[in-house]
Amino acid sequence: MSNICITAFKWVPPFAQGLVRDLRVRWALEEAGLPYSEKLLGPGEQNSPAHRSVQPFGQVPVYEEDGLTLFESGAIVMHIAERSEVLLPKDPAQRSRARTWMFAALNSVEPHVQNLTTIDLFFQNEEWAKQRRPAAEKLAQSRLEALASSLAGRDYLEGSFTAGDLMMASVLRNPAASCPLHGGGEHVTGARPRT
Ligand SMILES: N[C@@H](CCC(=O)N[C@@H](CS)C(=O)NCC(=O)O)C(=O)O
Helix, strand or coil: CCCEEEECCCCCCCHHHCCCHHHHHHHHHHHHEEEEEEEEEEECCCHHHHHHHCCCCCCCEEECCCCCECHHHHHHHHHHHHCCCCCCCCHHHHHHHHHHHHHHHHHHHHHHHHHHHHHHHHHCCCCCCCHHHHHHHHHHHHHHHHHHHHHCCCCCCCCCHHHHHHHHHHCCCCCCCCCCCCCCHHHHHHHCCCC
16 A cells, blocks of 8 residues: 655646646556545745755655655656556666656756746746747757657657656646647647646
């Protein structure tokens, strides 16, 4: 019996609904068939000493299980995926390829789409943002187009659904990722139920 507990926010503003990073963790737990409970932080609680002691940056998600505490959604999904052949195939080379796509989602795609979203949501009217946005958009689009090329004609990033698809699809939920992937990104974003 699992004693997994996920920490998330009790409420987020409408622009963030459906985009908070505990979703990727919940999705991984659903795929792995692992039940979990949740701890929902109210206003101000993210900066409490108790929360900072488990998440140094005051963010969510946090994963707790029998004395083990993890933060960083990528590390948490990896930890869950290690327990599920649905998320990480048995074959060592295929496992490594799936992990590669997880890192690609988190390191090569997410920072660029997140950057664009941050500019649009919080700094849209700033002069520096107006100057910065075209180059930021170009970079995000080039990553998305490269991803679309990798996916062309395929249902998944590798032969079958893995944690790499889960992580990439979770990153592609970001509104800044929606435009250039019509067609090529359809499968990776739509293949699994959205949490
Ligand atoms: N790299 C971290 C990022 C976590 C993160 O940005 N969490 C957001 C919610 S999606 C958050 O807690 N934001 C509130 C804040 O940064 O104060 C991860 O993947 O877990």
